[in-house]
Amino acid sequence: MIDPQLLRDDPDVIKASQAARGASVEIxxxxxxxxxxxxxxxxxxxALRAEQNAxxxxxxxxxxxxxxxxxxxxxxxxxxVKEAQAAVTASEETFNRVVRSIPxxxxxxxxxxxxxxxxxxxxxxxxxxxxxxxxxxADLGELLDIIDIPRGVKVSGSRFYxxxxxxxxxxxxxxxxxxxRAIQHGFTPLITPTLVRPETMAGTGFLGExxxxxxxxxADDLYLTGTSEVALAGYHADEILAFPTDGNGNGNGNEADSxxxxxxxxxxxxxxxxxxxxxxxGKDNRGILRVHQFNKLEMFSYVHPDQADAExxxxxxxxxxxxxxxxxxxxxIETAAGDLGTSAARKYDLEAWVPTQGTFRExxxxxxxxxxxxxxxDIRYRTESGKTAPVATLxxxxxxxxxxxxxxxxxQQADGSVVVPEVLRPYLGGVEVIEPR
Numbered sequence: 001m002i003d004p005q006l007l008r009d010d011p012d013v014i015k016a017s018q019a020a021r022g023a024s025v026e027i028x029x030x031x032x033x034x035x036x037x038x039x040x041x042x043x044x045x046x047a048l049r050a051e052q053n054a055x056x057x058x059x060x061x062x063x064x065x066x067x068x069x070x071x072x073x074x075x076x077x078x079x080x081v082k083e084a085q086a087a088v089t090a091s092e093e094t095f096n097r098v099v100r101s102i103p104x105x106x107x108x109x110x111x112x113x114x115x116x117x118x119x120x121x122x123x124x125x126x127x128x129x130x131x132x133x134x135x136x137x138a139d140l141g142e143l144l145d146i147i148d149i150p151r152g153v154k155v156s157g158s159r160f161y162x163x164x165x166x167x168x169x170x171x172x173x174x175x176x177x178x179x180x181r182a183i184q185h186g187f188t189p190l191i192t193p194t195l196v197r198p199e200t201m202a203g204t205g206f207l208g209e210x211x212x213x214x215x216x217x218x219a220d221d222l223y224l225t226g227t228s229e230v231a232l233a234g235y236h237a238d239e240i241l242a243f244p245t246d247g248n249g250n251g252n253g254n255e256a257d258s259x260x261x262x263x264x265x266x267x268x269x270x271x272x273x274x275x276x277x278x279x280x281x282g283k284d285n286r287g288i289l290r291v292h293q294f295n296k297l298e299m300f301s302y303v304h305p306d307q308a309d310a311e312x313x314x315x316x317x318x319x320x321x322x323x324x325x326x327x328x329x330x331x332x333i334e335t336a337a338g339d340l341g342t343s344a345a346r347k348y349d350l351e352a353w354v355p356t357q358g359t360f361r362e363x364x365x366x367x368x369x370x371x372x373x374x375x376x377x378d379i380r381y382r383t384e385s386g387k388t389a390p391v392a393t394l395x396x397x398x399x400x401x402x403x404x405x406x407x408x409x410x411x412q413q414a415d416g417s418v419v420v421p422e423v424l425r426p427y428l429g430g431v432e433v434i435e436p437r
Contacts, residue, residue, distance in 0.1 A: 002372065037091050120331055173424045192235075227395075367394065
């Protein structure tokens with residue numbers, strides 16, 4: 001959640017963030033009022049509690065003939081303390097409800113507006129050109145016998161599919177390449193749970209405006225995750241982190257990016273992901289661009305807050321390196337405030353060119369969530385003074401099923417075959433070209 005101290009000291013900053021997102025500004029005033037009521041209730045309770053403690057000592061020392069009357073007064077005071085404690089509980093519930101409905105405060109420089117108000121930061125590579133009519137990835141998948149959508153629909157319904165033969169191997173190759181890169185950069189691999197408790201899902205900010213996209217198992221009160229970010233964020237919930245300070249990072253023996261000043265814990269989560277895609281009826285129905293189930297490798301960093309901006313740039317550089325080595329033409333955009341998720345204070349989308357659509361489509365993104373998720377999940381580090389403070393969390397996808405769309409379409413040839421990017425060939429036993437069946 002947002003920093004309560006910022007809410008008290010400079011609510012106008014939060015109001016400006018809400019305005020940039022196109023969200024309610026008035027709710028900030030509600031939160032300020034709720035915070036004031038909460039602190040007033042706590043103050044009244046503490047004063048009564050102190051009075052009760054002092055009166056208790058008076059009763060203990062009073063002569064026997066006076067105790068009966070004093071006990072009655074003590075009982076009346078105890079009732080007042082109980083009422084005051086109930087008022088504190090109610091005021092805290094109100095405050096938490098209001099403040100948790102306010103999304104993260106956007107960072108300076110994030111563009112205002114909605115989905116179409118992004119800013120293009122760079123465009124990289126050469127747009128693929130063909131001397132033949134290119135096929136889309138769904139037709140290529142059928143021709144190469146590597147994607148079977150009809151049987152996916154038969155078994156599970158719309159937006160499901162089978163990856164078959166070299167299609168399955170191509171995805172595993174992509175994920176394995178990403179995992180190897182992540183390990184080189186100091187990330188500890190994790191295979192994460194895909195079912196999480198409500199408090200974990202809520203703690204990462206996915207039960208607000210995006211709740212309709214999440215599958216829920218009501219009988220078990222568990223949620224299917226749409227990204228391993230959720231499980232990775234919950235991994236250190238309710239903990240005080242000990243950042244590595246000796247240059248050994250996470251202790252996985254391959255810390256290329258770590259040094260003595262690096263205060264971070266980094267994880268790479270490999271998982272199957274699930275999304276209901278609510279509200280997307282009729283949009284991207286063809287192929288595997290927008291589906292209900294897919295695999296994803298997610299980078300997740302817990303860092304000292306002062307290190308968050310630099311970490312964000314690192315995560316994006318790792319994603320760019322993957323896209324470049326896969327031979328994809330892409331652009332990097334900064335997402336406008338109104339298109340940010342609840343937890344993100346800044347987000348970069350990396351979009352690859354999809355030839356048959358004649359446009360860039362998002363393949364991956366990376367978000368700086370500052371201390372927002374850590375406050376909700378109570379993840380802290382110990383400061384030099386010995387006190388604790390919330391860490392910053394960041395995430396970014398390093399490989400996912402959707403990338404196959406751009407890979408297949410970009411590297412197709414006139415006969416329908418697809419050239420395998422060189423970096424993936426070692427994971428495919430040296431296969432250089434996927435031929436039509």
